[in-house]
Amino acid sequence: MYVPRHFDPPDDDAxxxxxxxxxxxxLVTWTPQGLKAxxxxxxxxxxxxxxxxxxxxxxRNNDQWxxxxxxxxxxxxxRGPDAYISPSWYAAKAEHGRVVPTWNYxxxxxxxxxxxHDDPAWTEDAVRRLxxxxxxxxxxxxxxxxxxxxxxxxxxxxxxxxxxxxTRVEAKWKLSQNRGATDVDGVVxxxxxxxxxxxxxxxxxxxxxxxxxx
Numbered sequence: 001m002y003v004p005r006h007f008d009p010p011d012d013d014a015x016x017x018x019x020x021x022x023x024x025x026x027l028v029t030w031t032p033q034g035l036k037a038x039x040x041x042x043x044x045x046x047x048x049x050x051x052x053x054x055x056x057x058x059x060r061n062n063d064q065w066x067x068x069x070x071x072x073x074x075x076x077x078x079r080g081p082d083a084y085i086s087p088s089w090y091a092a093k094a095e096h097g098r099v100v101p102t103w104n105y106x107x108x109x110x111x112x113x114x115x116x117h118d119d120p121a122w123t124e125d126a127v128r129r130l131x132x133x134x135x136x137x138x139x140x141x142x143x144x145x146x147x148x149x150x151x152x153x154x155x156x157x158x159x160x161x162x163x164x165x166x167t168r169v170e171a172k173w174k175l176s177q178n179r180g181a182t183d184v185d186g187v188v189x190x191x192x193x194x195x196x197x198x199x200x201x202x203x204x205x206x207x208x209x210x211x212x213x214x
Contacts, residue, residue: 003170018171054076084103
C-alpha cells in the first residue's frame with residue numbers, strides 16, 4: 001500500500017479498533033486459476049496468535065476455499081468510512097484556487113496465512129460468534145438455537161470455515177492530514193451536511209485531529 005509522508009500509518013490500537021468495528025472484508029487468495037476474491041463477514045479474534053486472526057466462512061460451492069493452497073498468504077481488504085472531498089470546501093479555494101477533488105478513507109490491508117476448517121464444530125463456533133456480535137444490543141436478538149437443529153446442521157454442511165492468521169497489516173487513514181487547519185474545518189463542515197457515510201468520515205477526521213493534538 002502506498003502511504004505518503006502526510007498519512008503515516010495508524011497505531012496498533014487504531015487498527016484493532018477498525019478490525020473490531022467492521023463486519024465484512026474482501027478476502028483475496030491466489031489460486032492456480034489466478035486471483036479470487038469474495039466479500040465475507042468476519043470476526044476479528046485479537047487473541048488468536050501474535051497478531052490475531054480473522055474468522056469467517058465460505059459457501060461450500062465457492063471454489064475459492066479449495067483452490068487456494070493451504071498455508072499460503074492471503075489478503076483481506078477491510079474498509080472503514082470513505083467519502084468524496086469537494087475542493088469547494090477548502091478555504092484555499094478562495095485564496096488561490098489551486099485545489100482539486102480527492103477522496104478520504106480509512107482502510108487496512110490485512111495479510112496472513114490462509115487456513116480452511118472443513119469441520120462442522122469449528123464452523124458452527126465461527127457462525128455463532130459472528131451472529132452474537134451482530135445481534136448484540138437488539139431488543140430481541142436472534143440466536144442460532146432459535147432455528148431447528150436439523151436445519152442448522154444442513155446450513156453448516158453448506159459452508160466451510162476459513163481463517164486468516166494475521167502476519168502483517170498495512171493501514172492508511174487518509175483524512176486530509178496534508179491540508180491546513182482551515183481547509184480541514186471546511187471539509188468537516190461540508191461532510192457534516194451529507195449523508196451517513198459522509199458524516200462518518202467527518203467524525204474520523206475530527207477524532208484524528210483531536211488525537212494529533214494530544
